[in-house]
Amino acid sequence: MLAAFSRPPIDWFALSPVLALLGASGLALLAAVLVPAAQRRLVAATLAGLGYVGAILASIWLYVDSPRGHLVVGTAFYRDRWTALAAVIVAAVGLAAVGVSWAQRLSERHVAEYYFLLAAAGAGMIFFVGAGNLMTTFLSLEWFSLCLYVMCAIDYELEGSLEAGLKYLVVGSFGSAALLFGSALVYGATGKIAFGQIAAATAGAGLSHDVLLVLGLALVIGGLGFKSSSAPFHMWTPDVYEGAPTPVTAFMSAATKVAAMLLALRLLATTFPTEHHLWGWATAGIACASLAIGNLAALTQRRVKRMLAYSSISHAGFMLIGLSAGTALGGRALMYYLIPYSAMAFGGFAVVAARERELGREVTLDNLAGFLWERPFLGFSMAAFMLGSVGMPFTGGLVGKFYVFAAAYDHGWTWLVIVGVVATIVSLYYYLAVVRAMWRPAEELRVAVAAGGSPPRDLALHIAVGAALVVTIGSFFAVEPLITLAKHAAAALPL
Amino acid sequence: MHVADLTNWLIWLPIGTAVVLWVVPLSRYWTGGLALLASLAEVGIWIEQAVRFDFQKPGLQFATKATWFKDLHVSYHIGFYGFSLWLAGLTVIVMAACVAYGFWAGRDRSRAYFGLMLFLTGATVAVFAAQDLLFFYAAFEAMLIPLYVLVGVWGGPNRGTATLKLVIYTMAGSLFMLASVIAFGLSQGTFDLVDSSTSASRFVFLGFALAFAIKSPLIGFHGWLPDAYREAPPEVTAALSGVIAKAGLYGFLRICLVKFPEPSSYYRTALLALGVASLLYGSLLAFRVRDFRSVVAYSSFAQSGLIVVGLFAGTDQGFGGAVLQMLAHGFVSATLFLLAGVVERRTTTGDFALLGGMAKGRPVLATLLMVTGVISLAVPGSANFAGEFLILTGVFQRAWWWAALGAAGIVLAAMYMLRLISAVLHEARGSTVSDAALDVRPAEIGILVPLVACLLALSVWPGGVSGHSFQPDQPTQVIGSQLK
Numbered sequence: 001m002l003a004a005f006s007r008p009p010i011d012w013f014a015l016s017p018v019l020a021l022l023g024a025s026g027l028a029l030l031a032a033v034l035v036p037a038a039q040r041r042l043v044a045a046t047l048a049g050l051g052y053v054g055a056i057l058a059s060i061w062l063y064v065d066s067p068r069g070h071l072v073v074g075t076a077f078y079r080d081r082w083t084a085l086a087a088v089i090v091a092a093v094g095l096a097a098v099g100v101s102w103a104q105r106l107s108e109r110h111v112a113e114y115y116f117l118l119a120a121a122g123a124g125m126i127f128f129v130g131a132g133n134l135m136t137t138f139l140s141l142e143w144f145s146l147c148l149y150v151m152c153a154i155d156y157e158l159e160g161s162l163e164a165g166l167k168y169l170v171v172g173s174f175g176s177a178a179l180l181f182g183s184a185l186v187y188g189a190t191g192k193i194a195f196g197q198i199a200a201a202t203a204g205a206g207l208s209h210d211v212l213l214v215l216g217l218a219l220v221i222g223g224l225g226f227k228s229s230s231a232p233f234h235m236w237t238p239d240v241y242e243g244a245p246t247p248v249t250a251f252m253s254a255a256t257k258v259a260a261m262l263l264a265l266r267l268l269a270t271t272f273p274t275e276h277h278l279w280g281w282a283t284a285g286i287a288c289a290s291l292a293i294g295n296l297a298a299l300t301q302r303r304v305k306r307m308l309a310y311s312s313i314s315h316a317g318f319m320l321i322g323l324s325a326g327t328a329l330g331g332r333a334l335m336y337y338l339i340p341y342s343a344m345a346f347g348g349f350a351v352v353a354a355r356e357r358e359l360g361r362e363v364t365l366d367n368l369a370g371f372l373w374e375r376p377f378l379g380f381s382m383a384a385f386m387l388g389s390v391g392m393p394f395t396g397g398l399v400g401k402f403y404v405f406a407a408a409y410d411h412g413w414t415w416l417v418i419v420g421v422v423a424t425i426v427s428l429y430y431y432l433a434v435v436r437a438m439w440r441p442a443e444e445l446r447v448a449v450a451a452g453g454s455p456p457r458d459l460a461l462h463i464a465v466g467a468a469l470v471v472t473i474g475s476f477f478a479v480e481p482l483i484t485l486a487k488h489a490a491a492a493l494p495l
Numbered sequence: 496m497h498v499a500d501l502t503n504w505l506i507w508l509p510i511g512t513a514v515v516l517w518v519v520p521l522s523r524y525w526t527g528g529l530a531l532l533a534s535l536a537e538v539g540i541w542i543e544q545a546v547r548f549d550f551q552k553p554g555l556q557f558a559t560k561a562t563w564f565k566d567l568h569v570s571y572h573i574g575f576y577g578f579s580l581w582l583a584g585l586t587v588i589v590m591a592a593c594v595a596y597g598f599w600a601g602r603d604r605s606r607a608y609f610g611l612m613l614f615l616t617g618a619t620v621a622v623f624a625a626q627d628l629l630f631f632y633a634a635f636e637a638m639l640i641p642l643y644v645l646v647g648v649w650g651g652p653n654r655g656t657a658t659l660k661l662v663i664y665t666m667a668g669s670l671f672m673l674a675s676v677i678a679f680g681l682s683q684g685t686f687d688l689v690d691s692s693t694s695a696s697r698f699v700f701l702g703f704a705l706a707f708a709i710k711s712p713l714i715g716f717h718g719w720l721p722d723a724y725r726e727a728p729p730e731v732t733a734a735l736s737g738v739i740a741k742a743g744l745y746g747f748l749r750i751c752l753v754k755f756p757e758p759s760s761y762y763r764t765a766l767l768a769l770g771v772a773s774l775l776y777g778s779l780l781a782f783r784v785r786d787f788r789s790v791v792a793y794s795s796f797a798q799s800g801l802i803v804v805g806l807f808a809g810t811d812q813g814f815g816g817a818v819l820q821m822l823a824h825g826f827v828s829a830t831l832f833l834l835a836g837v838v839e840r841r842t843t844t845g846d847f848a849l850l851g852g853m854a855k856g857r858p859v860l861a862t863l864l865m866v867t868g869v870i871s872l873a874v875p876g877s878a879n880f881a882g883e884f885l886i887l888t889g890v891f892q893r894a895w896w897w898a899a900l901g902a903a904g905i906v907l908a909a910m911y912m913l914r915l916i917s918a919v920l921h922e923a924r925g926s927t928v929s930d931a932a933l934d935v936r937p938a939e940i941g942i943l944v945p946l947v948a949c950l951l952a953l954s955v956w957p958g959g960v961s962g963h964s965f966q967p968d969q970p971t972q973v974i975g976s977q978l979k
Contacts, residue, residue, distance in 0.1 A: 479563060480563065
C-alpha cells in the first residue's frame with residue numbers, strides 16, 4: 001500500500017517563505033534552552049525578525065517569479081501571486097509584531113517560546129493561504145491556530161489572558177471542527193480533496209445541487225467565518241482580542257484576517273465555481289450580519305481594545321462585500337482592502353499597547369485623554385488609523401471602501417453598497433470617539449492616569465507604528481502600483 | 496514653471512506647509528508667521544492665476560491630469576473654469592484672513608491649529624479645482640477632518656455636541672454621495688467630470704443632492720448649523736460659512752446641474768421650494784434669535800437658500816447671480832463672523848441683551864459693521880443687491896411668484912440686519928460693554944479691511960464676476976454643453 005504512494009516532486013522554492021519562518025521558529029525554540037536568560041529575548045526576537053524578513057524577501061521573489069500560478073507538492077500548495085502577495089502582507093505584519101512585542105512585559109521564562117510561536121504562526125498562515133486541497137487547508141488552519149491559542153494565553157499569570165486563550169481554543173476548535181466536517185462532506189460527495197478536482201468532479205457528475213456538497217459548502221463557510229471573525233461566528237472575538245496580550249491581538253487582527261479572507265476567496269472560487277449563486281449570497285448575508293453586529297456593538301464600548309475588536313468584525317463585513325461579488329474586481333478589491341486594513345488594525349492595537357505600557361492598565365476612552373498632545377506622534381497615528389477605518393480621504397481606507405463598493409455595484413448589488421454606506425455612517429461615531437477622547441485635556445481625568453514621567457523608550461514600537469502610518473497614508477496615493485499587484489495576484493484565481 | 500502647475504501649488508502648498516508645521520517644532524510666533532505667509536502666498540498664486548486666466552476662452556484652464564488608478568479610470572484631474580476660479584479666490588482670501596485672525600487671537604496649541612487651518616485651505620481649493628469625481632469626493636470629505644478638530648478642540652463649551660452633529664450630518668450625506676459617485680462613474684466608464692457625459696438616473700442625482708443640501712445647508716438638512724456656527728471659534732465659523740458651505744452650492748452647480756440635466760429639471764420645483772423655504776425660514780429665525788453669531792448663522796442659511804433658487808432657476812441671470820452671490824455672501828459672512836469675534840473678545844458675549852452702544856467711541860468698529868451690514872442687506876449698488884437682483888430676475892422667468900417669495904426674504908434680511916446693527920452699535924450701553932473696551936486694533940483692521948475692500952470692489956463691478964464666470968457668456972448653454 002505504501003509503495004503505491006508515489007512521493008510528489010517538491011518545489012522547495014515555493015515553500016521558502018514558510019521554511020524561512022519554520023527555521024527561525026525552530027532556532028528560537030532552541031534559544032529558549034541554550035541561550036542564557038539575559039540574552040534570550042534579544043536572540044529569539046532577532047531570529048523571529050530575521051525569519052520574517054526572509055519570508056518577505058522570498059515572497060517578493062516568488063511573486064516576481066510566479067506569473068503563472070500552479071500547484072506544487074502534488075495538490076498541496078499553490079505557488080502563485082495570490083499566495084505570494086498574501087505572504088508579503090502576513091510577513092510584514094509579523095515583522096511589525098516582533099517590533100511591538102519587544103518591550104511587552106512578557107514573563108521572562110517564556111519569552112523565547114513566544115517568538116517561536118510568533119514565527120510558527122506566520123508560517124502556518126502563509127501555508128494556509130497557499131493551501132491547494134482540503135487536507136492542507138485544515139492542517140495549516142490548525143497549525144497557526146494552535147500557535148495563536150498559546151500566544152493568547154502566554155501571559156497566564158494575567159487572568160484575562162488565560163481566559164482568552166481558553167475561550168479561543170474552545171470556540172476556535174468548534175470552527176475547525178466545522179471546517180473539517182464540511183471538508184469531509186465535500187469529499188464524500190465528490191471523492192476528491194484538491195480544490196480544482198472537486199470543481200471538476202462537481203461539474204462532471206452534475207453535483208451542483210447535491211445535498212452533501214451544499215451542506216459541506218455551508219460548513220466550510222462557517223469554519224472560515226470563525227477564523228475571519230465575521231458574524232455570526234464572531235462571539236469569541238471581543239473577549240479574545242481584549243484578553244490576549246496586545247501585541248498578539250495586533251498580530252491576530254491583521255494577519256489572521258488576511259489569511260482567512262484570502263484563503264476563503266480562493267477556496268470558494270476554485271472549489272465551488274458553479275455554486276457562486278450560493279456562496280455569493282451566503283457571504284453577502286454574513287457581510288450584512290458582520291456590519292450590523294460589529295458596528296452596533298462597537299458603539300457602546302468604552303474599552304478601546306474591545307471596541308477595536310468589534311471594529312475588526314465590521315471590517316470583515318466590508319471585506320466580504322468585495323468577496324461576495326466573486327468577480328475579478330471583487331478579488332482585487334479584497335486584496336487591496338487588506339493592505340491599508342492590516343496597517344490600520346495593527347497600528348491601532350500597537351498604539352493601545354504603547355498606552356498600556358505607559359499607564360500600566362487597560363486603555364479606555366477615558367484614560368486616552370490628552371494622548372494627542374502628550375504623545376503627538378502616536379496620537380496622530382492613532383487618529384489616522386481611526387479616520388482611515390471610517391474611510392476618510394488621505395488614507396487607503398477610502399480607496400479600499402471605494403473598491404469593495406465598486407465591486408458590489410459592478411456585480412449588480414446596489415443594495416449591498418447601501419448597506420455598506422449605512423454601516424459606515426454608524427461606524428463614524430465610535431471611531432471618532434477615540435479621536436475625541438485623545439484630544440480632551442488630560443487635566444479633567446488626571447485622577448485616572450498614573451503618575452507622570454516619561455513613557456518607556458520603545459523605538460521598535462515607534463518604528464512599527466510609523467510603518468503602519470506610512471502604509472495607511474501611502475496606500476491612498478499609491479493606488480495604481482498596489483492595485484496592479486492585487487490585479488496580478490487575483491489573476492491567479494479562476495474569477 | 497508651467498502655468499498649469501499653479502493649480503497644483505494652490506492645493507498642495509498649504510497642505511505641505513501644514514505637514515511642515517506638524518513635524519517641525521517651531522515656536523508659536525514662527526508657526527503663526529509661517530502659516531500666514533503660506534496663506535498670503537496662496538493669495539499671490541491665485542492673483543497670478545486670475546491675471547493669466549483667459550476669461551474669453553471656453554473650457555477648462557490651468558488643467559493637470561495624471562492617472563490615479565487606471566483600472567476604474569480614476570484620475571487626479573484638476574483645473575479651473577471661470578466660476579470655480581472665483582470660488583477658489585474667495586477661499587484663499589477668506590482663509591488668509593481667518594489664519595491672520597487666529598494668529599492675532601493667539602490660539603493655543605498653535606502648530607496643530609495652524610496646520611489644520613492650512614490643511615482646510617488646501618482641501619477646499621481642491622474641491623473647487625477637482626475635475627475627477629473620486630478626487631472631488633476625497634477633497635469634499637477632507638474638509639471635514641480639520642473642521643472636526645478645529646471645532647472640537649478650540650470651540651466653545653458645547654463643542655462636543657456641535658462637532659458630533661456637524662460630522663454625522665455631513666458624513667451621512669457624503670457617504671450617500673460616495674454610493675452615487677460609484678454608480679455614476681462605473682456606469683459612465685470614467686470618473687472624469689470633463690470626459691463623462693450626462694446621466695438620467697434620479698437616484699444617483701439624489702445621492703449627490705443630499706450631500707450638497709446638507710453642506711449648503713438647505714431647510715430640513717440644517718440641524719448641524721446653529722451649534723457648529725455658535726460653538727466654533729469665530730475664524731473657523733467665518734471659514735465654515737464663508738467658504739465651506741459654498742462647496743455644497745458649488746456641487747449643485749458643477750455636478751447636479753451639469754451632469755444630471757433631466758433629474759435637475761424633474762426635481763427643479765422641489766429644490767426651488769427648498770431654497771425659498773430656507774430663505775424665508777432662515778430669515779425669520781435670524782430675526783428672532785438674540786445673539787450676534789446666531790443672526791449671521793441663520794442669515795447664511797437663508798442666503799444658501801437664495802443661491803439654490805438662483806441655480807435651479809436654470810436661466811442665464813440665475814446662474815450669473817448665484818455665482819456672484821456666493822462670492823458676495825462669502826465675504827459678508829466671513830467679515831461678520833470675524834466682527835462677531837472682535838465684539839466677543841471685548842465683551843465676552845454675543846448676547847444682544849448684554850450688548851449695545853458700542854458705536855460710541857469706536858468709530859472703526861461702527862464703520863466696518865455698518866458697511867458690511869448694509870451690503871449684506873442689499874442696498875442698491877451693493878454686491879449683494881446685484882446678486883440678489885440677478886437671482887430674482889432669473890427665477891422670475893421661471894414663475895413670477897418664486898421671485899415674489901424671494902423678494903419677501905430680502906425684506907426680512909433688511910429687518911434682521913438692521914436689528915443686529917442697532918443691538919450691537921446703538922441703543923443703551925450694554926452691561927458687558929465697558930469704556931475700556933478698545934476700538935478695532937490696527938491688526939484687526941489689517942484683517943477686516945481687505946475683506947470689506949473685496950466687497951466694495953464687487954459692489955463697484957459685480958459684472959466682473961457675474962459676466963466672467965461662464966464663457967461664452969451664456970451660462971445655460973455652457974452648462975447644457977457640459978462645461979467642456
